Amino acid sequence: MAKTLEPIPGTSDLWEPEVSQWVRLENAAREVFSLYGYGEIRTPVFERTEVFVGSIGEETEVVQKEMYTFEDRGGRSLTLRPEGTAGVLRAIAYSGLQQGEEKRVFYTGPMFRGERPAAGRRRQFHQIGVEAVGRSNPYMDAECIAMAMRYLDELGLDNVRLLLNSRGVPEERIQASEGMRAYFSKVSDALCEDCQNRLQRNVWRILDCKQEGCQEIIENAPAVLSLMGKESNEFFDEVVSQLDTMGVKYELAPRLVRGLDYYEHTVFELVSDSEQLGAQNALAGGGRYQVSLPGSSKKVPGVGFALGMERLLMALGVTEQPKASMADIQVYMASLGNAKQAAFSLAEKVRSWGIHVFAENENKSMKAQMRAANKFGATAALILGDDESANNTVICKHMETGEQVELPQADLQGHLQQILGAC
Ligand code: AMP
Numbered sequence: 001m002a003k004t005l006e007p008i009p010g011t012s013d014l015w016e017p018e019v020s021q022w023v024r025l026e027n028a029a030r031e032v033f034s035l036y037g038y039g040e041i042r043t044p045v046f047e048r049t050e051v052f053v054g055s056i057g058e059e060t061e062v063v064q065k066e067m068y069t070f071e072d073r074g075g076r077s078l079t080l081r082p083e084g085t086a087g088v089l090r091a092i093a094y095s096g097l098q099q100g101e102e103k104r105v106f107y108t109g110p111m112f113r114g115e116r117p118a119a120g121r122r123r124q125f126h127q128i129g130v131e132a133v134g135r136s137n138p139y140m141d142a143e144c145i146a147m148a149m150r151y152l153d154e155l156g157l158d159n160v161r162l163l164l165n166s167r168g169v170p171e172e173r174i175q176a177s178e179g180m181r182a183y184f185s186k187v188s189d190a191l192c193e194d195c196q197n198r199l200q201r202n203v204w205r206i207l208d209c210k211q212e213g214c215q216e217i218i219e220n221a222p223a224v225l226s227l228m229g230k231e232s233n234e235f236f237d238e239v240v241s242q243l244d245t246m247g248v249k250y251e252l253a254p255r256l257v258r259g260l261d262y263y264e265h266t267v268f269e270l271v272s273d274s275e276q277l278g279a280q281n282a283l284a285g286g287g288r289y290q291v292s293l294p295g296s297s298k299k300v301p302g303v304g305f306a307l308g309m310e311r312l313l314m315a316l317g318v319t320e321q322p323k324a325s326m327a328d329i330q331v332y333m334a335s336l337g338n339a340k341q342a343a344f345s346l347a348e349k350v351r352s353w354g355i356h357v358f359a360e361n362e363n364k365s366m367k368a369q370m371r372a373a374n375k376f377g378a379t380a381a382l383i384l385g386d387d388e389s390a391n392n393t394v395i396c397k398h399m400e401t402g403e404q405v406e407l408p409q410a411d412l413q414g415h416l417q418q419i420l421g422a423c
Pocket of ligand 1: 083126283307310
């Protein structure tokens with residue numbers, strides 16, 4: 001196979017029947033999220049670069065190493081969205097958000113990160129995400145988490161654990177950073193090179209490091225909330241108590257910080273114990289944030305999460321089918337002689353009854369047409385020749401039994417319903 005036909009590593013083509021599974025995830029999202037008042041939003045897949053840099057944070061892995069940034073013909077710096085929140089917040093701010101007003105939206109679509117491709121780690125991946133924007137209180141956080149759990153439940157996914165922590169508020173984080181820096185400074189020689197840099201630039205990012213050597217050190221780091229003050233701890237206690245009241249199960253993860261800088265207060269991750277996922281076991285991540293938007297000094301508060309669709313499907317056991325396939329065909333419309341035009345009209349009529357039809361558009365022998373009907377997996381073949389067309393009849397062949405009847409076209413709907421089951 002020519003290399004140039006292959007999709008770029010870390011991206012893939014999607015075919016039926018897998019695409020139907022993607023649609024199922026999207027439909028379930030629409031159903032569950034609308035119970036909580038979330039409406040769908042669709043924003044552009046690229047934005048001005050500053051929309052992401054300002055909100056995600058200069059020191060994050062995503063901004064430093066993973067963004068697909070390019071200059072357009074007008075010399076503007078644009079970036080393919082690496083995540084959904086920044087663009088959604090930009091759109092909400094652009095449409096106008098009154099003080100104290102809350103907007104709830106969900107989105108689905110592709111995100112782009114220049115990561116090293118691996119199972120469950122792609123360069124173009126897809127997320128289903130939600131944002132409740134404009135207000136800040138612990139009830140929203142707990143409700144948002146409960147909604148994520150309800151969604152997974154609706155999909156039939158169990159074996160999912162909810163990991164919960166707080167990033168605290170920025171005012172308390174300055175002092176907390178010093179506590180964290182004091183701990184890591186003592187063991188800095190054992191940290192990887194990246195983490196040694198992080199120690200000076202943004203100590204919290206060390207907690208995200210996946211290097212084995214750093215992991216052991218991170219395990220013994222102070223719990224984030226132990227370094228924070230009253231405001232952060234009280235807010236978190238309320239989120240936890242609300243989750244308890246709603247019966248949502250969680251595990252405290254005292255060193256979870258998540259990879260983006262805009263989070264404050266609640267952060268959470270949904271991890272799957274499903275074997276299919278292997279190392280990339282995070283199905284979703286989210287939390288409360290304050291996002292800075294270009295040209296505005298006011299930060300916008302909100303809470304949300306994003307689920308990775310590829311990983312959801314892996315956890316559900318849906319495997320990729322790199323094989324071109326079409327929608328299921330129930331009826332193959334064959335024609336002979338000069339009856340092709342009439343056959344195409346009849347096919348249209350059959351479709352109006354909700355039946356999937358492939359009408360043969362090439363001139364083929366009857367034998368070749370029956371072979372094609374078999375290849376499509378059609379249950380029935382309709383055959384229209386000049387005589388049938390003149391008499392307003394049609395021949396219907398049951399492909400499995402080989403049984404064949406000629407009947408008036410006026411009776412065809414009832415006959416097909418019998419063969420195909422209710423339609
Ligand atoms: P994040 O904002 O990085 O936590 O992403 C939220 C979710 O999106 C993750 O939990 C994954 O399910 C999914 N995700 C993030 N990055 C990738 C990727 N490179 N490939 C596939 N899924 C991803």
